Amino acid sequence: MGDAFCSDCKRQTEVVFDHSAGDTVCSECGLVLESHSIDETSEWRTFANESGDNDPVRVGGPTNPLLADGGLSTVIAKPNGGSGEFLSSSLGRWQNRGSNPDRGLILAFKTIATMSDRLGLVATIKDRANEIYKRVEDQKSSRGRNQDALLAACLYIACRQEDKPRTVKEICSVANGATKKEIGRAKEYIVKQLGLETGQSVEMGTIHAGDFMRRFCSNLGMNNQAVKAAQEAVQKSEEFDIRRSPISIAAAVIYIITQLSEEKKPSLKDISGATGVAEGTIRNSYKDLYPHVLKIIPSWFAKEEDLKNLCSP
Amino acid sequence: MAARRNNPSGIVPTIQNIVSTVDLDCVLDLNHIALHSRNSEYFPKRFSAVIMRIKDPKTTALIFASGKMVCTGAKTEAQSKLAARKFARIIQKLGFPAKFRDFRIQNIVASCDVQFTIRLEKFACTSHGAFSTYEPELFPGLIYRMKQPKLVLLIFVSGNVVIAGAKKRDDFYTAFDNIYPVLAEFKK
Numbered sequence: 001m002g003d004a005f006c007s008d009c010k011r012q013t014e015v016v017f018d019h020s021a022g023d024t025v026c027s028e029c030g031l032v033l034e035s036h037s038i039d040e041t042s043e044w045r046t047f048a049n050e051s052g053d054n055d056p057v058r059v060g061g062p063t064n065p066l067l068a069d070g071g072l073s074t075v076i077a078k079p080n081g082g083s084g085e086f087l088s089s090s091l092g093r094w095q096n097r098g099s100n101p102d103r104g105l106i107l108a109f110k111t112i113a114t115m116s117d118r119l120g121l122v123a124t125i126k127d128r129a130n131e132i133y134k135r136v137e138d139q140k141s142s143r144g145r146n147q148d149a150l151l152a153a154c155l156y157i158a159c160r161q162e163d164k165p166r167t168v169k170e171i172c173s174v175a176n177g178a179t180k181k182e183i184g185r186a187k188e189y190i191v192k193q194l195g196l197e198t199g200q201s202v203e204m205g206t207i208h209a210g211d212f213m214r215r216f217c218s219n220l221g222m223n224n225q226a227v228k229a230a231q232e233a234v235q236k237s238e239e240f241d242i243r244r245s246p247i248s249i250a251a252a253v254i255y256i257i258t259q260l261s262e263e264k265k266p267s268l269k270d271i272s273g274a275t276g277v278a279e280g281t282i283r284n285s286y287k288d289l290y291p292h293v294l295k296i297i298p299s300w301f302a303k304e305e306d307l308k309n310l311c312s313p
Numbered sequence: 314m315a316a317r318r319n320n321p322s323g324i325v326p327t328i329q330n331i332v333s334t335v336d337l338d339c340v341l342d343l344n345h346i347a348l349h350s351r352n353s354e355y356f357p358k359r360f361s362a363v364i365m366r367i368k369d370p371k372t373t374a375l376i377f378a379s380g381k382m383v384c385t386g387a388k389t390e391a392q393s394k395l396a397a398r399k400f401a402r403i404i405q406k407l408g409f410p411a412k413f414r415d416f417r418i419q420n421i422v423a424s425c426d427v428q429f430t431i432r433l434e435k436f437a438c439t440s441h442g443a444f445s446t447y448e449p450e451l452f453p454g455l456i457y458r459m460k461q462p463k464l465v466l467l468i469f470v471s472g473n474v475v476i477a478g479a480k481k482r483d484d485f486y487t488a489f490d491n492i493y494p495v496l497a498e499f500k501k
Contacts, residue, residue, distance in 0.1 A: 168450050184451040191446075206434045206447055241430055241501060243470050245449045 118174040129158035149178040153186035169276035209250035219274040229301035251277040252285035326425035336414040372396040430501040
């Protein structure tokens, strides 16, 4: 409601503002003076108590410094209903034909995200893996390499660098098609490339059995006492000369601890499934550990007689 | 031969294998060689060279159609040269004008035992970590890439050490002299 100069009436007239259509209409002759006026009041109501995760002011995901343009572009998704197939698929074709320098990177990041989801890894590890992959990709020599193995190796190195190592077998299980050997080779290659680029900055400690203890134990559902005992046992076992891979030692220690506890004992097959170590290997590692079992298992967990009752390999 | 190095431990690495190459300087007909010699195999679909073996010195040669030859399996440098000459003689007897050009030893592999167990994880953590690769999941030995002389040592927990990539006997003597005191530090 207000007064404005109407060009038909040639004088100041009462003007009605129609909010629904955004028109400014002269009330005397009905001429529309302005249409499509933009309403500048707030679009949504904000309350003091409700914070919520959606802040309507912000649009899109966090900027990704690894991508060329910060990930600002819009991607047209394919419809999953089949509505208007012709139109949207041609739009999709248009999108893909466009020159997108980051397409390979985005695809790789997506694959790494899928793999880390399957393993239940935190975003820190996933971001580090993305970073490693970008650094390797910058040196064009990785063209002909097995992409799956390369991505899996990036994830493996990221886990190691964050001090939460995953066994190669675990990474194998989520990487489609990459074998342990290929991932190992890709990992050596990446370490070399990163070393060339920055001059020996790749810091990766050696793996120890204790790093994997928590995870293996919780996979088997052992109680807290047993987990603590297993961790102590593994620490002590490092002093003895046992020439086995740390994962095999971890599996054998879990076997001993579970045999000693009163609760439901997982079979060799269960332990083999949870740790990724073959049953025969667990048996052989058990044979190697058996002579030292008295010194390794903490005394508060099991007494001497229980240890004597342990089956001899 | 080269003077024996006076290593305080008295341990000297023993050569296990020598790989050498020589140029026979003539084009060869591999089919002809394979058909007319008893101790050779030739499967062109699998590998494009004749694989020939002699009993003394016990060595194997890969003979290529271009006239180049790779001789492996000898235990000393002299044996490697002798074996290469024997192979060249066989090729000559088969009717090709073989010569003996550019005999060169490409790789010597040696091994030894330091007689004590070694803590590999500690080794990889120290200042030598830049040269070492120790992945117990992938390979039980520590891979040490020495820069001077440029060769690779495989160091195992048992104390066995394998040295590969040397071109001369002195190289791996020096390498072993360099690595021995370091290993002694990490004795278990």
